Amino acid sequence: MIYFDTTPKDDGFRMPGEFEHHLGCWMLWPERCDTWRLGAKPAQYAFTEIAKAIVNFEPLTVCVSAEQFKNARYLLDGRIRVVEISSDDAWMRDVGPTFVVNKNGSVRGVDWDFNAWGGIKEGIYFPWNKDAVVAQKVLEIEGIDSYKAPFVLEGGSIHTDGEGTALTTRECLLNCNRNPDLNENEIEELLKKYLNVERIIWLDKGVFQDETNGHVDNLCCFVKPGEVLLTWTDDKSDPQYEISENARRALLNSVDAKGRKLKIHTIHQPGPLYRTREECFGIDFDTNAAPREQGDRLAASYVNFYIANNGVVVPLFDDEFDEPAIKIFEQLFPGRKIVGILSREILLGGGNIHCITQQQPG
């Protein structure tokens, strides 16, 4: 596998929208006992369900440590490819490569710097040396050449419409725990080069209490060029209200790279949801990992879903807003089968379905 010295923009490669066709999908396997309760077993079952939903739509590879290889292979659907790739946790969206394509259908990777969502002081865990090599290992297996982006970025902090527009948040990309030496203009220039986009739409903050420092993929995404879906609450006393309302106003005042005004769909958040006492039981204590405490507000959002070929895999929470959420997805994706999966176990680990997947276009 070769790292090019150029950028995707130089070579005519762009990041497609997630709704464009996929060659397949990549996931990691949850194992660390200071993120996932009870030896990560409930999380492993939840990942297994999501993996099964995805492989019904497209090829899927799950990456797992040597220690868990046999167990993952046993639990996962036989159609799923299981490969040994060790990692520090299970967030393929953030540690995997971002794939870019050109007009001929060639695919290349972008391998971003990674610092565990904030580095030694503010990051979620330490060390992250295995995570930092996951993207390269995925690309080696596929024989896909790549660009090494010279700045810290997680895949969950960006969305694109595939037509020249990217969506992100200042809370994350301008956080001084990521790239303290780069200002908004410099980050914009890098995004334009590495995603091959012309316009960045900046939202201020991500979902309330999101430990990723506000990844956009939990807040807002493109459902097609010109249309976005935004997590919402009608409760003006909820801190999420102001965040979502601010984002809505920013989106209303934006045009995309094609000059279009955006059509804004909202989807009411579940809950609010909180970590229960029972859910704190069986999590290893480690000073190098983020604490998990009873009563923590969980950053729950239906926007953290995955678009597969002909399907959409949607997180559900056994909540009153699940059913209306499913209806919205059915309206937004009329050509795709909507599959809801109870995914609170993944939420407890700090993310959801979008965070644990990475599409490979082609």
Next chain:
Amino acid sequence: MIYFDTTPKDDGFRMPGEFEHHLGCWMLWPERCDTWRLGAKPAQYAFTEIAKAIVNFEPLTVCVSAEQFKNARYLLDGRIRVVEISSDDAWMRDVGPTFVVNKNGSVRGVDWDFNAWGGIKEGIYFPWNKDAVVAQKVLEIEGIDSYKAPFVLEGGSIHTDGEGTALTTRECLLNCNRNPDLNENEIEELLKKYLNVERIIWLDKGVFQDETNGHVDNLCCFVKPGEVLLTWTDDKSDPQYEISENARRALLNSVDAKGRKLKIHTIHQPGPLYRTREECFGIDFDTNAAPREQGDRLAASYVNFYIANNGVVVPLFDDEFDEPAIKIFEQLFPGRKIVGILSREILLGGGNIHCITQQQPG
């Protein structure tokens, strides 16, 4: 990846001769410090040279632990694919899958049981749990379905001519440290089913002091259907003389599956070669690994070479017999480029070029 309940013979799949066309080649990366001296660094450089020779002829994947991934990726030629697969040592011939093909060009794997060349008491090291999963992991990456053979066998203990004949040794396959409950007839029946051959040519013993219990791939191989190459010595006082002479007589008295008498080529062994005092320096002591002592007779043989597409990669020993050996290879493989590599470092670990490679036909 699926394991079939049938056998290759049932489904019309056969093991090709090594001289048939390859889709590529697989290797492992040497790391264990009780096999390889000086932190395995001299061995890693030797493997790197061999890998480079092979990738000049065909695609090559090198499998490496997470710990050595970056170092292997740095040392290995950029054309080589490097993937994370952990192992207990570096003998892909013996722990990798055997590939079988059918008339339509489809490829499947055979995943043999593995017990580290003799099990807990007589094997070379303990444990071997990572080695035992290497074949499955290779097949998962390639998306190749497989047969799980119900008996212990290493790839180095068999050769085929691709036309219905297999070559093996009693010293290894009938050793009570492999399959104590199976007799010669029963092993023959299993080989016939899993390699899809009709005739087994049994040689008695492998190379003198070969710690694999006499793998045939260090002693004798097919260079094409109907022709074999046998390691030889003119020194009647060398214990190898009787072994090679016995093998020659067995070959003379054999016919292959097509009813042909075999044409027997011999190639004079190097040395004899012995482990030096310097070469014992810097090997970790471990009661679970085979000892490495000064004065050990090394099981050196030119027959432990690898046939690649359009090339042959041959072990050399800085020995008076190197040059005549190269001449013999040039005569035997007129259409292929002969590349000699000084490989004493691999011999010190207990094998040679054939032992550390596994061809994937197609």
